[in-house]
Every structure is written in C-alpha cells, then in structure tokens.
Amino acid sequence: MSTLSSNDEPDATPAPAAALARAVGLHRSRWGAPTLVARAPGRVNLIGEHTDYNDGFTLPMALPFDTVIALSGAGDPESGLVEVVSEGFGEIAIDPAGDPTAVEPWARHLAGVVAILAGEGVASGGWRAAITTDIPTGASLSSSAALEVAAITALIGRAGRAMAPIEIARLGQRVENEIVGLPSGIMDQFISAGAVAGHASLMDCRSLTLTPTPLPGGVVIAIMDTGTRRRLAEVAYGERRAACERAAAELGVVALRDATVAQVATLHDPVVRRRAHHIVTENARTLAAADAMRADDAAELGRLMSASHASLRDDYEVSGAGLDAIVEAAMASPGCLGARMTGGGFAGCAVALVDATSIDAFTTSVIDGYRFEGHRATVWSCAPAAGASLVDPDAVA
Numbered sequence: 001m002s003t004l005s006s007n008d009e010p011d012a013t014p015a016p017a018a019a020l021a022r023a024v025g026l027h028r029s030r031w032g033a034p035t036l037v038a039r040a041p042g043r044v045n046l047i048g049e050h051t052d053y054n055d056g057f058t059l060p061m062a063l064p065f066d067t068v069i070a071l072s073g074a075g076d077p078e079s080g081l082v083e084v085v086s087e088g089f090g091e092i093a094i095d096p097a098g099d100p101t102a103v104e105p106w107a108r109h110l111a112g113v114v115a116i117l118a119g120e121g122v123a124s125g126g127w128r129a130a131i132t133t134d135i136p137t138g139a140s141l142s143s144s145a146a147l148e149v150a151a152i153t154a155l156i157g158r159a160g161r162a163m164a165p166i167e168i169a170r171l172g173q174r175v176e177n178e179i180v181g182l183p184s185g186i187m188d189q190f191i192s193a194g195a196v197a198g199h200a201s202l203m204d205c206r207s208l209t210l211t212p213t214p215l216p217g218g219v220v221i222a223i224m225d226t227g228t229r230r231r232l233a234e235v236a237y238g239e240r241r242a243a244c245e246r247a248a249a250e251l252g253v254v255a256l257r258d259a260t261v262a263q264v265a266t267l268h269d270p271v272v273r274r275r276a277h278h279i280v281t282e283n284a285r286t287l288a289a290a291d292a293m294r295a296d297d298a299a300e301l302g303r304l305m306s307a308s309h310a311s312l313r314d315d316y317e318v319s320g321a322g323l324d325a326i327v328e329a330a331m332a333s334p335g336c337l338g339a340r341m342t343g344g345g346f347a348g349c350a351v352a353l354v355d356a357t358s359i360d361a362f363t364t365s366v367i368d369g370y371r372f373e374g375h376r377a378t379v380w381s382c383a384p385a386a387g388a389s390l391v392d393p394d395a396v397a
C-alpha cells in the first residue's frame with residue numbers, strides 16, 4: 001500500500017498491520033495482555049452500486065486497512081458489563097441487558113453486536129476491549145461494517161463457535177438494519193467477512209455467494225478521498241431503496257434483478273424509472289466487469305467503471321460535487337482507465353483503475369487537479385486484502 005496526500009510525502013501512512021499493534025498495545029497498557037484478537041477490513045466497491053438490496057451483483061474487494069478488537073474476559077459472560085476503550089472515540093461501558101440504541105452513535109454498532117449475539121445464544125457480556133482502526137471513517141470505505149464484523153468474529157471466537165462469512169455478514173447487517181436503523185444491503189459486511197486476498201469478489205446478492213475474481217494484470221486500484229463527508233445520506237438511501245421496491249412491485253417482479261431495460265421503460269413515474277434504469281444497467285455492467293477481469297481486459301473494466309459513475313450521477317443521483325470533481329481529475333490524469341464514486345455516495349471516496357506504470361504520475365496529477373471547497377485529495381493504491389480473521393495475540397509485537 002502506498003499513499004500520497006497533498007501535504008505528505010509518499011508512504012506516510014502506517015503499514016497495514018498498524019491497527020493490530022496499536023490495539024494490542026492499548027489493551028496491554030490498560031488491562032494487561034489480551035486473550036483474543038480479531039481484525040476485519042474495510043472495502044472498496046469496484047462496480048455494482050446500490051444493487052445489493054435489489055438481489056443484484058456487486059464486485060467489491062477488501063482493503064489493507066483493518067479495524068482491530070483486542071479483548072480479554074474479566075466478568076460474568078452472561079450479564080457482566082462490556083468495557084471498551086476505542087482509540088479516537090473514547091470509552092464506554094455497555095450493559096448487555098441495556099438498550100443498544102441508547103448509547104452514543106459510534107458505540108451502537110458494538111452494543112448492537114452484543115444484543116444481536118445474545119439473541120443468538122452467544123453469551124456476550126463480561127469482557128473488555130481495545131479497538132483501533134486504520135479505515136478512514138465516514139469515507140464510504142465501510143468502517144462501520146468492519147467494526148461489526150471484527151466484533152462478531154471476536155465474540156464467536158470467544159464462545160468457541162465458528163460461522164461461515166455469510167452468517168457473520170447477516171448478523172452485522174441486522175445490527176445496521178435493526179439497531180442503527182439503516183436499511184443497508186449485505187455487501188459491506190459480506191466482503192469484510194469473506195474476502196480472499198489478492199482478489200476482488202463477484203457477489204451474487206440473491207444466492208449470497210462470493211466468486212473470487214483476480215484483477216487484470218498491469219493495473220492498480222487507486223482509492224481517492226475527496227475529504228468530504230456525508231450528511232443525512234441515510235435519508236436519501238432509504239428513499240432510493242423505496243423507489244426500487246416501488247418499481248419492482250409495479251413490474252410484478254420479486255426484485256429489480258429480474259427486470260429488463262425494456263420493462264423499466266414502461267414505469268410510470270419518471271424518477272422511479274431513472275432509479276430502476278440504473279439498477280438494471282448496473283447489474284449488466286457488473287457481470288460484464290467480472291467477464292472483463294477474467295479476460296484480462298483492463299480497458300473494458302475501466303470503461304464499465306466510468307459508465308457506472310455516469311449512471312449513479314445522472315439516473316440514481318447519488319454522486320456529489322466533490323465526487324464528480326475527483327472523478328474528473330482522475331480521468332484527466334496519466335494512466336487512468338476508468339473512475340467512479342464508490343459506496344453509498346454523496347461524499348467520501350472514489351475509485352480508479354490505473355495503469356501500474358503510471359501510478360505515481362496519476363497520484364500527483366489527481367492531487368494537483370482536484371480542488372473542492374478547500375478540500376484536498378488523499379490517494380492510496382491498494383492490493384486486495386483478506387477478509388476477517390482471529391489473530392494470535394502472542395504473535396503481535
């Protein structure tokens with residue numbers, strides 16, 4: 001992983017394992033050695049945006065940025081308090097019998113895990129934990145999903161249970177849907193739990209399967225942070241999802257995955273028609289992107305990514321001025337094969353496919369070319385990382 005921002009020299013970011021060492025160090029300084037450590041990565045979605053809650057296809061990869069939870073058990077596993085110190089967010093004591101929606105917003109993801117796991121018969125009280133992350137928060141790189149997946153991985157590990165990535169992902173999605181109150185799909189938690197190192201994954205959100213898919217040769221994935229952060233994006237997310245459900249109901253299909261472009265053209269409301277048009281064409285682009293990756297066709301993959309951005313900007317209307325500006329700066333930069341917003345939209349990060357030999361010139365050019373309301377770009381080039389895992393605490397320096 002390498003990084004450049006307008007104020008930094010190259011490689012100014014910590015190594016991928018930095019959050020791991022910090023979490024173990026924080027636990028040691030507070031309570032002594034942790035007995036269990038779990039990590040879960042953030043993600044970038046290469047293509048297939050807002051398709052997951054339409055039973056469709058997405059193509060995300062895990063990033064070499066982790067959220068880490070280092071814990072030890074000190075109290076009653078059934079009812080004891082959960083004591084947490086979170087680097088950057090502060091401290092909280094969670095009562096497993098309490099209301100998980102009553103705690104501070106950042107801690108709801110954690111209190112939600114405690115509550116949902118208790119409902120599944122996993123004793124989730126009586127522990128203390130140090131939490132750290134290298135995932136920029138609120139940047140559309142799934143820091144919330146990584147926290148949920150890391151905490152679930154840790155607690156089922158503590159209970160001596162094992163779960164398939166999709167089971168972990170579903171529990172994390174329930175935390176978002178039932179406790180945090182965001183009607184999000186399965187993509188973020190599923191890729192954080194199930195990613196295979198060195199590969200992106202074609203995700204079928206109906207059959208709930210992941211197909212590891214290698215990147216074409218000679219390219220790198222660049223993540224470009226606009227420096228903007230979303231506000232009230234949850235409202236727009238719910239509206240988009242409702243429009244998709246309206247369209248599917250009017251067409252008499254289970255989900256928009258089952259609709260064609262011709263069917264969508266018959267929808268009465270012009271806004272619902274545009275939203276549905278994005279979903280149907282995005283599903284086709286995502287399948288074509290996976291084919292292009294298998295055929296080692298980087299130019300076609302880049303073209304599809306740029307077409308996805310145009311559809312999200314014009315039909316689905318979830319881009320933002322900062323995202324459009326950084327995509328434009330990327331497209332005007334050396335070696336760029338395609339670029340698009342990534343994740344829910346409105347703010348945060350975009351992603352570009354870049355010829356590997358041009359990555360340094362690309363990065364400098366995006367930083368020089370992007371200006372939006374005083375924000376500066378940060379650019380990382382990332383290789384696809386592995387999904388969540390337990391880590392031997394004794395092996396951490």
Ligand code: GLA
Nearest residue numbers: 049050184185186187343344
């Ligand atoms: C957010 C949600 C995901 C997905 C994306 C858009 O990241 O959590 O489920 O819907 O937006 O593709």
